[in-house]
Amino acid sequence: MTSLSIKSVFFLTLAVGFTPSFAGAAAGPALEGDLGPPVGPPIHAILTAPPNVPPPIHRKHPAKVIVELEVRELEKEISEGVRYTFWTFGGTTPGSFIRVRQGDTVEFHLKNHPDNKMPHNIDLHGVVGPGGGAASSFTAPGHESQFTFKALHQGIYVYHCATSPVGMHIANGMYGLMLVEPPEGLKPVDHEYYVMQGDFYTVGKYREKGLQAFDMQKAIDEKPTYVLFNGSESSLIGDNALTAKVGEKVRLFIGNGGPNLVSSFHMIGEIFDKVWFEGGTRYQENVQTTLIPSGGAAIAEFHTVVPGSFVIVDHSIFRAFNKGALGIFKVTGEENKLVYSGKEVDSVYLGDKAESLAAVGQAATATAEGRLSLEEQVKAGEALFTGTCSVCHQPNGQGIEGAFPPLAGSDLLAATPKRAIPIALNGLTGPVTVNGKTFNSVMPPMSQLNDDEIANILTYVTHSWGNKGIEPYTAAEIKAIRDSTARPAGAAN
Ligand code: CU
Secondary structure, eight states: OOHHHHHHHHHHHHHHHTOOGGGOSSSSSOOTTOOOSOOSSOEEOOOBOTTOOOOOOOOSSOOEEEEEEEEEEEEEEEETTEEEEEEEESSSSSOOBEEEETTOEEEEEEEEOTTOOSOBOOEETTOOSGGGGTTTOOBOTTOEEEEEEEOOSOEEEEEEOOOSSHHHHHHTTOEEEEEEEOTTOOOOOSEEEEEEEEEEOBSSOTTOOEEEOBOHHHHHTTOOSEEEETTSTTTTSGGGOEEEETTOEEEEEEEEEESSOOEEEEEETOOEEEEEGGGOSOOEEEESEEEEOTTEEEEEEEEOOSOEEEEEEESSTHHHHHSOOEEEEEEESOOOTTTOOSOSOOHHHHGGGGSOOHHHHHHHHHHHTTOOOHHHHHHHHHHHHHHHTHHHHOTTSOOBTTTBOOOTTOHHHHHOGGGHHHHHHHOEESOEEETTEEEOOEEOOOTTSOHHHHHHHHHHHHTSTTOOSOOOOOHHHHHHHHHHSOOOTTOOO
16 A cells, blocks of 8 residues: 555545534435435425426525325316316426425325326436335325435426336326425526426327327327427416516526427527526526427526517427427516517417417317307407418408418409318419419418318408308318318328
């Protein structure tokens, strides 16, 4: 042994001998991240439903924190007029937000509601231990499991169900976030929000109405029907939009439950001041889009400068406009024309979310009950037209001179109303004459729309802007044309 290594051993022994008494509960060397035994009476954790986050922890010492999380299997709306049976932690997808402090001793109770059909458990990525708690928490319906862990690492962590088939439990919405605050806490901000992405697999196609079953083959093939923030197409739009005022600081806790896709998380028209990428301890600055892996999370902070609707998307952009991964962050307050001179709402990015889609859901319910009225059909069609057709044909149906034919007062529509069905489904290329003017543009096939959506849009068009005397379109007649005509190569089906 050299003199250098003898010195090292001596120094190490000395260091262990000087370990401060508060650092470890039991005998032996202190664990990294262990801030000592819990102090004071046990605390019951406040759990919140998304997009809300429990209040900051101002404690200066570790505590025993009791978390009581109940699994509920619930049928809820996944899109307007579309129902899905979610398996949830705490009644929501994503599940309840859990907030503890580094060094806390967490007594975890997992309850499986007696009405549930399946066994469940929980794997918390913030837990150091086999399965992240999964093995200790397998719970049959009507039962409860309990285990305890010490939150050694600070950060933002995903939790999820890990009961076989694991992918199916996650795909049904069983994931959420747990924040382990650093001992000194996080810097105060004006708003904290909880947003978590997930991909969903239904037997019916996107926006096909009614109760939809889980599609295992689509999940295995990684071909989701929906990609959503907070478990529903409407969770972050309309009255559910996230809000702030100009000049405020905002912190987002962003997770991705998967089960399959990674998220290119982006907020149109904002730049994140800081992103704690991968939920870790370092941050990157001035970030446009941050990658959130499946089973991963991040913390993003930004400050608001100008008012408006800022659109939250997965920038794998078909997911935003054709699978539902779109939310709104609504900022109110004074304009600042020096920073941005444009109009307040950018309808290009809002798509059909600019209008409330409630009418679409009402029409779906009425159809299912066999009492769809003309008025309901027209209202649903208007909401869908706004998102899909109004960019070219214009919100007032006037079209654009020399480019896109008018739908308002259209002689073509009046003379051959049924021709609108194959045009909507299969597109139109080549010259067409409307009201004495010839247009030679390309209308792409809109076959990604469902039969009822096309029926409602065409009924809206033929009952608006002076168009009169045409029978409402039915989903059945759209289906008949869909089945008997060919789509152009590459069209949706
Ligand atoms: Cu489960």
